[in-house]
Amino acid sequence: MPRSFETPLGVKDYTPESFRKIETIINGARSIATRFSYQGIKTPAIEYYQTVGLNSQIREDELIRFTGPLGRMLIIRPDLTTPIARIVASTYRELDPPFRFFSYGDVYRNDSEGLIEEKTQVDFELIGEKSLAADGEIINIAAKIIMNFSGSDIRITLGHTKIMTILLEEIIPDTQKREELFRALISLDYVTYRNIVSQLSVPDESREKLLEILTIKGKLESILKLESWHSEKEEWRQIFKEIREIQQILSDYNLGDQVIFDPSLVGRHKYYTGIIFNIYAQGSPYKIASGGRYDGLIGSFGRDLSATGMAVDVVELSKIQTKG
Numbered sequence: 001m002p003r004s005f006e007t008p009l010g011v012k013d014y015t016p017e018s019f020r021k022i023e024t025i026i027n028g029a030r031s032i033a034t035r036f037s038y039q040g041i042k043t044p045a046i047e048y049y050q051t052v053g054l055n056s057q058i059r060e061d062e063l064i065r066f067t068g069p070l071g072r073m074l075i076i077r078p079d080l081t082t083p084i085a086r087i088v089a090s091t092y093r094e095l096d097p098p099f100r101f102f103s104y105g106d107v108y109r110n111d112s113e114g115l116i117e118e119k120t121q122v123d124f125e126l127i128g129e130k131s132l133a134a135d136g137e138i139i140n141i142a143a144k145i146i147m148n149f150s151g152s153d154i155r156i157t158l159g160h161t162k163i164m165t166i167l168l169e170e171i172i173p174d175t176q177k178r179e180e181l182f183r184a185l186i187s188l189d190y191v192t193y194r195n196i197v198s199q200l201s202v203p204d205e206s207r208e209k210l211l212e213i214l215t216i217k218g219k220l221e222s223i224l225k226l227e228s229w230h231s232e233k234e235e236w237r238q239i240f241k242e243i244r245e246i247q248q249i250l251s252d253y254n255l256g257d258q259v260i261f262d263p264s265l266v267g268r269h270k271y272y273t274g275i276i277f278n279i280y281a282q283g284s285p286y287k288i289a290s291g292g293r294y295d296g297l298i299g300s301f302g303r304d305l306s307a308t309g310m311a312v313d314v315v316e317l318s319k320i321q322t323k324g
Helices: 016-035 049-055 081-089 132-150 161-171 175-186 190-198 204-212 220-230 234-252 314-318
Strands: 046-048 065-067 073-076 099-110 116-127 154-160 259-261 275-281 287-293 307-313
Touching: 016 099, 016 116, 016 132, 016 314, 046 049, 046 081, 049 073, 049 081, 081 099, 081 116, 081 307, 116 132, 116 314, 132 154, 132 234, 132 275, 132 287, 132 307, 132 314, 154 161, 154 234, 161 175, 161 204, 161 220, 161 234, 175 190, 190 204, 220 234, 220 259, 234 259, 234 275, 287 314, 307 314
Parallel strands: 154 259
Antiparallel strands: 046 073, 065 073, 099 116, 116 307, 154 275, 275 287, 287 307
């Protein structure tokens, strides 16, 4: 029996003071959505496992599943992006992109310790736009939401999901080992990552690359050192073309000085396909916003459209002491 009327581990109550901060952030995001012509959209908290659950490409052990009244497997939504992808492929099937959507709400997953992970997010999705201008727009919006509320300095950590994908697929044939390394990078568990790499049966040169990738972080010129690693591959060259371009786009938004490149950055969800990012703010050790390009996700619902988006962790942002 619950003691002292406590909530389940991983979820929380919010006092009026905390709730006011959360509402301020959401209202600020809504104002920015209007300014950038993003339309509000709302999706249900419960979705079918066979559609949103499987197509989300979120790990099975993270999904909170249960059997519905009609015997079909349901999930509590693990993100806001995948339900919007479902809508674009169904309700909006006959309409022409681009689509700009704004949403907010709670998402739920199982965390690595077996507890419920509850997050309140504001979410922006730009769908049907292939150019990196869309990625820059999304990152700029995330930065504005954070800075408008907190007044804090921010750091934008940028990466490209194909860097680690190409390296690991080339060096490590064992898919399970690749998955273990991806999980270590997602959780920033570099000790585990190094331990796994040290035990791999691969040439010393390959092992050194996998370890060196952790140390190459910084401004644009730092990450461009990697360009020569596979310069014969068009896909590899394209990565660094995109990195140069996104740096220029963010500089045009006056965000260039806040960018730090991290080639070991990988998206938490497997649907990411290109530029990915996290945004941190002074006053919090945790990422406040994250997102990136996910060009294959909507195609899994039957409509092939490019897309990019992001989510702001409203509760983490609300904890930052605002300036002024």
